[in-house]
Amino acid sequence: MATDGEVLTPENPRGLRDLPFAVPNVTSAERARARRIADALRAHYPDAHCELNYRTPHELLIATILSAQTTDVGVNKATPALFKRFPKPMDYAASSAAEIEPFVKSLGFFRQKAKSVHSAMTDVVERFGGEVPRTMDELLTLRGVARKTANVVLGNAFGINVGFVVDTHIERLSKRFGLADWDANVQQVERRLCALMPRDRWCELSHQIIWHGRRACQARRKGCGDHPVCRGYGTCCELRG
Numbered sequence: 001m002a003t004d005g006e007v008l009t010p011e012n013p014r015g016l017r018d019l020p021f022a023v024p025n026v027t028s029a030e031r032a033r034a035r036r037i038a039d040a041l042r043a044h045y046p047d048a049h050c051e052l053n054y055r056t057p058h059e060l061l062i063a064t065i066l067s068a069q070t071t072d073v074g075v076n077k078a079t080p081a082l083f084k085r086f087p088k089p090m091d092y093a094a095s096s097a098a099e100i101e102p103f104v105k106s107l108g109f110f111r112q113k114a115k116s117v118h119s120a121m122t123d124v125v126e127r128f129g130g131e132v133p134r135t136m137d138e139l140l141t142l143r144g145v146a147r148k149t150a151n152v153v154l155g156n157a158f159g160i161n162v163g164f165v166v167d168t169h170i171e172r173l174s175k176r177f178g179l180a181d182w183d184a185n186v187q188q189v190e191r192r193l194c195a196l197m198p199r200d201r202w203c204e205l206s207h208q209i210i211w212h213g214r215r216a217c218q219a220r221r222k223g224c225g226d227h228p229v230c231r232g233y234g235t236c237c238e239l240r241g
């Protein structure tokens with residue numbers, strides 16, 4: 001056992017000391033329960049994956065920027081033509097936000113998103129040699145990129161787990177599963193998940209939780225208490241209101 005409840009194990013060899021925040025203390029019983037939920041999610045959603053379509057790290061970065069407050073399905077409809085017209089980061093940098101807009105106008109906030117995509121790709125070209133950076137700090141310097149987007153890119157494009165993606169599904173499910181308090185904010189949910197879940201599975205688990213949120217865990221909580229992922233873990237339907 002290291003500091004802050006950090007456990008060094010074969011699956012978590014570096015511990016959590018390199019994270020830019022302190023993880024909360026959790027008990028071994030809480031961690032064991034979280035592990036059982038993680039195993040149930042893996043058993044039920046073994047093929048869970050990022051549902052944004054992309055072929056390269058810069059395409060994933062763009063798709064994730066575009067996905068803010070819209071569906072992955074909507075983004076996947078827009079990106080084929082966008083990626084065809086602008087195959088490389090330098091193609092965006094040589095263009096303008098106004099030239100990107102027509103390709104993303106089916107999405108909400110498309111003017112802001114076009115500006116973010118143009119600015120981020122220009123920075124990738126001018127400051128990072130045309131390669132998407134691989135650190136949280138560098139990614140956060142790009143327009144349109146907050147922790148959630150950076151975690152998506154690092155985990156999926158590079159296999160780097162330095163945080164836990166917390167979208168609306170993961171926030172809701174974490175609370176319904178009893179992994180975070182009902183009144184926890186997004187930052188607190190991320191830190192709890194980092195403390196509770198095996199680090200080498202953070203990215204995989206983010207997809208499995210999102211898949212459960214999209215496919216089973218509806219806002220109304222109707223008829224789902226017997227779901228194999230939830231049964232037996234003291235879910236919201238049984239114990240938590």
Ligand code: SF4
Pocket residue numbers: 173176177216217218221222224225226227230235236237
């Ligand atoms: S029991 Fe239903 S509402 Fe509760 S976490 Fe499971 S799927 Fe969601």
